[in-house]
Amino acid sequence: MAINKITEKLSEKLNKNVPRYTSYPVITDWKGQDENTWLNSLKSTYALGVDIYIHIPFCEKLCYYCGCFRTVTKNKEKSREYVHYLKKEWSLYLSKLPHLIKVNSIHFGGGTPSFLTPEQLIDLLKVFDNYKAPKFYGSIELDPRTVNEDHLIVLREFGFKKASLGIQDFDPSVQKAINREQSYELVKEKVDLIRKYGFDEVNFDLIWGLPKQSVKSVQDTFEKVNTLKPDRISFFSYAHLPERIKNQRLIKDSDILQGEAKLALFNSAQTYLVKNDYIPIGMDHYAKRGSKLHLAYENKTLYRNFMGYVENKSDILLGLGVSSISKNAKGFIQNIKSIKNYYEYIDAEHFPIEKGHSLSTEEAFRAEIIQILFCKFMVLKTDIMDLKNGEEIVKSLKEYQKIGLIEETDKSFKVNEEGKKYIRVIASLFDQYRTDEGAFSKAI
Numbered sequence: 001m002a003i004n005k006i007t008e009k010l011s012e013k014l015n016k017n018v019p020r021y022t023s024y025p026v027i028t029d030w031k032g033q034d035e036n037t038w039l040n041s042l043k044s045t046y047a048l049g050v051d052i053y054i055h056i057p058f059c060e061k062l063c064y065y066c067g068c069f070r071t072v073t074k075n076k077e078k079s080r081e082y083v084h085y086l087k088k089e090w091s092l093y094l095s096k097l098p099h100l101i102k103v104n105s106i107h108f109g110g111g112t113p114s115f116l117t118p119e120q121l122i123d124l125l126k127v128f129d130n131y132k133a134p135k136f137y138g139s140i141e142l143d144p145r146t147v148n149e150d151h152l153i154v155l156r157e158f159g160f161k162k163a164s165l166g167i168q169d170f171d172p173s174v175q176k177a178i179n180r181e182q183s184y185e186l187v188k189e190k191v192d193l194i195r196k197y198g199f200d201e202v203n204f205d206l207i208w209g210l211p212k213q214s215v216k217s218v219q220d221t222f223e224k225v226n227t228l229k230p231d232r233i234s235f236f237s238y239a240h241l242p243e244r245i246k247n248q249r250l251i252k253d254s255d256i257l258q259g260e261a262k263l264a265l266f267n268s269a270q271t272y273l274v275k276n277d278y279i280p281i282g283m284d285h286y287a288k289r290g291s292k293l294h295l296a297y298e299n300k301t302l303y304r305n306f307m308g309y310v311e312n313k314s315d316i317l318l319g320l321g322v323s324s325i326s327k328n329a330k331g332f333i334q335n336i337k338s339i340k341n342y343y344e345y346i347d348a349e350h351f352p353i354e355k356g357h358s359l360s361t362e363e364a365f366r367a368e369i370i371q372i373l374f375c376k377f378m379v380l381k382t383d384i385m386d387l388k389n390g391e392e393i394v395k396s397l398k399e400y401q402k403i404g405l406i407e408e409t410d411k412s413f414k415v416n417e418e419g420k421k422y423i424r425v426i427a428s429l430f431d432q433y434r435t436d437e438g439a440f441s442k443a444i
């Protein structure tokens with residue numbers, strides 16, 4: 001069915017508030033997990049190695065659209081103190097887990113990881129030196145305005161190979177409206193440096209639905225993006241939740257597009273990307289043809305976790321720092337968000353757990369179906385019928401089939417290109433807790 005016909009049918013039903021399903025159950029449905037249960041569940045599974053996520057919650061300047069967990073400051077004394085506590089949190093894991101922990105990868109997110117000075121970065125990374133697995137891989141989110149050559153030297157020496165840059169939009173009037181001014185020339189200079197130091201993957205983050213964007217401005221942005229040839233692109237729908245996220249009140253409602261007008265920004269950008277050899281591999285994500293991520297997509301080895309799409313399935317993720325999420329096959333925990341309370345917990349030699357969840361067999365099964373939906377865009381009929389509300393789900397899928405989002409085969413339902421835009425809505429059919437819509441952003 002033609003895109004126009006679908007967008008005509010873009011009803012409130014499809015454009016509803018839905019989670020992004022970076023975990024299932026989503027955090028608001030977690031029922032709690034204490035320190036001992038978490039440690040015991042880890043002990044039986046960590047021998048194969050762990051991935052580590054480190055959250056750096058500081059940014060030098062506020063981007064008005066930002067929905068990430070961060071605090072704005074220019075004081076590097078704060079990050080020095082924070083690094084001290086990150087190292088202590090890692091020591092706490094080392095003291096509680098009897099065998100050697102093998103670190104397969106480290107991912108730095110934020111906030112702004114490049115807020116740390118190169119010296120602070122060295123100070124932090126050296127505590128992981130003796131634990132790196134032979135195929136260690138590091139990735140980091142970098143702000144083009146703060147990353148410098150010394151950061152890159154430190155990161156490459158340690159084994160970091162993937163860098164993700166926050167671009168958002170190249171149009172000067174959009175950049176002004178979001179309080180994030182960074183020229184094309186500055187970004188180019190940083191991309192050239194990142195490649196000069198031998199990083200083998202560069203990702204760009206961009207957003208559709210920002211204030212002052214138009215189809216034309218988004219096209220111009222992507223023409224500039226294309227000259228820099230990132231290996232991957234994350235293209236997020238702007239999640240505008242001013243009732244909850246105070247800084248977003250600095251964006252005028254009249255400056256942002258909604259519904260079909262917003263979707264037109266996405267459609268034109270996606271058409272441009274596909275024409276220029278970027279393959280849509282999953283929700284919000286594009287991989288340059290021939291890149292590692294594209295090959296994983298082709299080989300059906302793609303996996304999605306809290307950080308986005310990755311090439312390898314990670315069994316254990318340990319999150320260090322405020323607000324970080326940890327995961328293993330049996331459940332999740334999220335760290336405390338207040339920096340002050342985080343320090344107090346660590347000083348008392350307790351894991352700084354704010355909330356957690358132990359997975360039931362039913363939840364683990366639904367989580368697997370949602371994972372397959374987001375990575376392979378299909379669901380097996382036999383899996384659906386194993387669920388208590390299987391018949392109801394099939395009925396809803398057939399409704400989506402009628403409006404051209406889904407195709408039915410003998411053994412499965414497959415989400416087509418048009419349906420991929422609504423993958424969050426389709427996934428929510430498998431969510432046993434989805435009754436209220438309050439806290440999530442619109443699907444479009």
Ligand SMILES: C[S@@+](CC[C@H](N)C(=O)[O-])C[C@H]1O[C@@H](n2cnc3c(N)ncnc32)[C@H](O)[C@@H]1O
Nearest residue numbers: 065066067068110111143166205236237238239
């Ligand atoms: C956790 S942030 C960290 C990136 C880094 N601090 C930077 O801005 O350069 C990762 C990405 O989330 C996206 N993001 C932040 N707020 C958003 C929002 N309200 N809606 C959609 N995407 C958002 C941005 O594209 C951002 O680059």
Ligand code: SF4
Nearest residue numbers: 059062063066068111
């Ligand atoms: S988008 Fe990035 S740099 Fe901007 S405030 Fe959010 S975390 Fe900080």
